[in-house]
Amino acid sequence: TNASNSIVVRNSIPDAAGGGGREATISLYANGQFVRKLDLSSKHSWLYGNTDSPEGLTNTPGGDARRLFDESHALLAQTYPAGTKFRLQRDSGDNASFYIIDLIDLEQVAAPSSQPSGCVSITTYGAVANDGIDDTAAIQRAVTANQNGEIGCVWIPAGQWRQEQKILTDDPLNRGQWNQVGISDVTIRGAGMWHSQLYTLTPPHEAGGINHPHEGNFGFDIDDNTKISDIAIFGSGTIRGGDGNHEGGVALNGRFGKDTKISNVWIEHANVGVWAGRDFDNIPALWGPGDGVEFTGMRIRNTYADGINFANGTRNSTVYNSSFRNTGDDALAVWSSKYVKDQSVDIGHDNSFRNNTIQLPWRANGIAIYGGYGNKIENNIISDTMNYPAIMLATDHDPLPFSGQTLIANNALYRTGGAFWNEDQEFGAITLFPQNLPIPGVTIRDTDIIDSTYDGIQFKTGGGVMQDVRIENVRIDKSNNGSGILAMGGARGNATLTNVTITNSRDGHVLIEPGSQFTITGSPSGARAKQ
Secondary structure: OOOEEEEEEEEEOOOOOOOOOOEEEEEEEEOOEEEEEEEEEOOOOOEEOOOOOHHHOEOOOOOOEEEOOEEEEEEEEEEEOOOOOEEEEOOOOOOOOOOEEEEEEEEOOOOOOOOOOOEEEHHHHOOOOOOOOEOHHHHHHHHHHHHOOOOOEEEEOOEEEEOOOOEOEOOOOOOOOOOOEOEEEEEEEEOOOOOEEEEOOOOHHHHOOOOOHHHOOOOEEEEEEEEEEEEEEEOOOOOOOHHHHOOOOEEEEEOOOEOOEEEEEEEEOOOEEEEEOOOOOOOHHHOOOOEOOEEEOOEEEOOOOOOEEEEOOOEOOEEEOOEEEOOOOOOEEEEOOOOOOOOOOOOOEOOEEEOOEEEOOOOOOOEEEEOEEOOEEEOOEEEOOOOOOOEEEEOOOOOOOEOOOEEEEOOEEEOOOEEEOOOOEEEOOEEEEOEOOOOOOEEEEEEEEEEEOOOOEEEOOOEOEEEEEEEEEEEEEEEOOOOOEEEOOOOEEEEEEEEEEEEEEOOOOEEEOOOOEEEEEOOOEOOOEEO
């Protein structure tokens, strides 16, 4: 329906016999005419194991395949008009033993942006595009010059730029491993996420010289007032923590501070795309929560853990108009963790996830909130979770408590929920899990929950109370292996239904299991309640 000059192909091709992936091509046609060969790789695709623990998986073939897809992308030599019929086919030289093509994205990519006035190119500091030689030192010199006020901003031109160490601030006190100082008062601009691309070839566990092993050898460590836009950051990760605690690193991490804005950044093959927040004991003198941090136009794909996690008291921060696919843990999360300066006030609050598209998480949730108050999940489309809810509010992971209000509104959830932990736990599309702590003040409204694997909305047993839940203007259709709304045996609390429609539920449209201490007021249209 739109013109296109680029393609992204989500695919699976075989692993090498001993692991590590293999390369292959597939042929692209437009209106019956050959366009080009597309390069595919399974290097980042395959994880194996008979455990649900992500750190227990391996890249060595054996046991169940737990992850098997990756993506390839290419800019095309011309723009194809709306209505063009594209076809992928196996031709001579396309030699993978099988091809699974799950989906394609077609996009009209703008020409590279011009260097802004006042910005100084990383080439001035010695970086050379497309030569395969590590440009880290040049990028670091440019960023340091900007941080010191010597240049107005850092320009990353169109090209492939190799980066094999994290960009950060040198610590003159040399406070040792794990104690890292991020960049502040820096602006980094690129020519566009399809054009200005940072990449690493060295897995973090092989890189050496890494101060913070979990965070890896690529991307940026951010402390305060940093703007990054219109670039790509491609890691070399293939695993989350198995095979000797190998990890894929974090593309953007740090304290984040105030006035940090990240826009139009494409991240792939990281352990985590973005982790906002540091533990208080990591240089206490520098500690501070992310406050007013903004992410927009993010494209985070094919990770081994989270997409973006707001941790360590992050507040008043937003992710909007962004896309997430094939994440290996929560695509978006607020984790009100306890590793903060003052647990009475440094609570994750008033964060917002809105207008995002989340597809195909291969582990964990689409969006999760763990503790805090005033957090909002609005106007998101979430589809095809493999084994967990689209949206989960929970008190596992030992967060600071929930309080006040939490809003889930105007979301569309398709084919979500699943079974995990040896398939002993079945999760609804929206699940509340109060493990030993209460989850009060939840509103779920103006939401469509369609074609769920198990329940539409699930109130889980956990010991805590889910008090005064309001469910308003919600449509639940086709809960395939469960109920429209389920209160499990042992669940505690109450919910009020207003203008709720439930249809086509296998196990009854509202089911309160025996032993439950959860009450539901109001009846949905579409069917009778069941108890």
